[in-house]
Amino acid sequence: MSEEKRPRARRIATPSSAVRHGQIAPTSRRRSLLGVIGGGLAVVLIAVASIAGIAFWDIARSANAGIALANDQKIPDIGAIEGGVNFLLVGSDSREGTDPGVFDEDPGSTLNDVNIVLHISADHTNATIISIPRDLVVRYPECPDVDGDGYGGGGWTGPINASLNEGGLPCVVLTVEELTGLSIPFAAMIQFNGVIEMANAVGGVEVCVAEPIEDEYTQTFLDAGMHTLSGLQALQFLRTRHGVGDGSDLGRISNQQVFLSSLVRKLKSAQTLTNPVALFGLAKAAISNMTLSNSLNSMDTMVSIAMALKDIPLENVVFIQYPGTTGGEGVYAGKVQPDQAAADAIFAAILADQPVGLSGGTGNGSVADPEAEAKAAAAAEAAAKEAAKAAKASPTPSTSSSASSSAAAQPAEAATPAPTVAVLPDTVNGQTANDYTCSAGRTLDQQ
Template sequence: MSEQKATRARRIRSARAAIRHGNVAPRKGGRTLLSWIGAGLAVVMVATASIAGIAFWDISRSAKEGVALANDQRIPDIGAIEGGVNFLLVGSDSREGTDPNVFDADPGSVLNDVNILLHISADHTNATVVSIPRDMVVHYANCPDGGGGWSGPINGTLNEGGLPCVVLTVEELTGLSIPFAAMIQFNGVIEMANAIGGVEVCVAEPIEDEYTQTFLDAGMHTLSGLQALQFLRTRHGVGDGSDLGRISNQQVFLSSLVRKLKSAQTLTNPVALFGLAKAAISNMTLSNSLNNIDTMMSIAMALKDIPLENVVFVQYPSSTGGTGIYAGKVQPNQAEADALFAALLADQPIALSGTTGNGSVVDPDAAAKAAAQAEAEAKAAAKAAKKATATPTPTATPSATSAPAETPAPVEVAVLPENVNGQTANDYTCSAGRTLDQQ
């Protein structure tokens, strides 16, 4: 059996086992979160905004000691948001506010070059992050402020009618209702990458891209600031030079990002959280529904306990083709897309049976790295458990006549076709680099 097929088999078995035992209410714990998932161009985040909410909420509590009144009431804990969540992160190619000596010329338009949809299941046991190729031809929804109603590459919807138009178009494309959305630009990606302290990525073969000035030798690299943005933007330097290859390369970054955020060292560091919050608030445009600390906190709480193997990054099922004016553009693979979104609409967890995509390959040191990650998480969990037992929370004593708790029925995992690419946050991958001689 080839290494990729063996990896696919392990991935499906792991997903089935995890979900089979995971259909329970989310565990209670401290106010840490695994919320910076979404993100694309940035990447950066599945919901970066949630981190901002938690940081400012904690900061506001300790800003200054007030005067205690006789009828003071304790601020209640904010729990996980009820039910499922659909959140869209849009990465804009706008050059507004950027250094003209660093970036290429302003294209004169505002395109949504990154479109990342986050779906959190209603029981908060799994999350799916769908990357929609920027060149994929879709039907534009009728935009709230006019425009739309025709077809073209999806990255034109932001220029057509702003963030609301992008959201409506993705809703029409997927069948999902999307109440939360955010937009980030180049400078925002740079600041977010700096705030997290960089993300370590594995490069299998050298990456050389003169368009984005991305030049990385094979090996491990910790990317922050402009270098992180260049890595996320590179297309010519990875895979086959296509937008689809770029997505799988971005997922190398995103999966590593999630693993870093999952570590207790990152999520319990007040300085790091404040830096993320400041960067997010200063560099993102949020929908009104998301521009609320309680809402951001609630979304974060829904994400924080999802295990890495249940966070799935998937490319929107598509392939390059088309005819006429759309020749060479990315086209949806409708049957596979229908299977993916039918599963999400039914709130089924998904498992991948395909490869990571041509922009990435399996990390040859994946087993050792996974073992180290598991050990680190076990130590963090033990530390958190020890802290929790030091200040136990009173619990109600069950009645002698109480009925035994029912064992939840196993949840069926929707296994996607082999031509749907992606990976989980627990899969260790490396960028499949492309040199100038290969371009």
């Protein structure tokens, strides 16, 4: 996929219409390549944003009792948000706030190179996470531009990653809403330093590499085997495109899902959720490094969304790549053309609030971990031990026996039938958080 130029959205030209917004000026090949691959960072935030709220809730809940003061303020008892949630996470390629010399030269644009939609079902039993390729060609709606003025929609098309440059985070939301048919009331954006800080706060993420990863553009060099990535190294891993799969952005998405599924498993494990220091550090890093929509800029809201996510089983957290193929002609040659039929199947299921099932592969940037079965068994054993330890530490109140016998005397309520799983076409790639996968590395000789 060519990355020589980074066009902004264009209007489909007619004899009487001129393109209102020009292309972003071309940069050198190295500068351009490094710039566009840099946005693959908000992928971390899928898990982190939800845990950030849990952090303060869990710390407050588990803290030792203190000395009551006359003007003590009671911590609110916040429950899970009611109904379903649609949440957009955006990763920007902006170098704002970064130290000179750490990253490549600023490309001079502000593009949304990562766009991830999180849907939590209304009954809070499953979550679907869709990564939208940055080069996906989409139709632009009418958006306010960065100066607050609107520009015409209904004929503009271009790679989705130009929408941030056109009208900021609100324009990205409107563009994704038009693409997916979903109403998205919550949005957040992150840049380079934010992901570095959050990777450090979680204590690193363990990833499996099946074949060596070699990428001179992001300086990512990893041998085959297991690696615990934090800080800049985690950032480089998420940015790499040339070093995995077929070198395309589609391959990069599946490689990112190797990292993300491992991150979710770690965040939901006892070693993180029962560690107030780790939770506080993670929450602080997340909140300090995100730009939030007004709807999300409230601790109560973050906690309530986190509460809806925290008990969803790993196998019910499904990561999906928005379906498409690299192709196109003219200015959009090498861009991702949507597979509309497969995409319609995804969003029909989400609009119907159905859990989704995968029938395709993980994508060309990842492969199944050959030790997946053993790792899953070890994780299950560790979880069982933690559950037993927690049960032992929380003795049952004496009133529970009478309450349970009273409950037993009552007629049993009919169990709510499980919702039907919508099995997606085999052209849709992805994995669950319970799937152990490895990066499909790509060496310099293969590039």
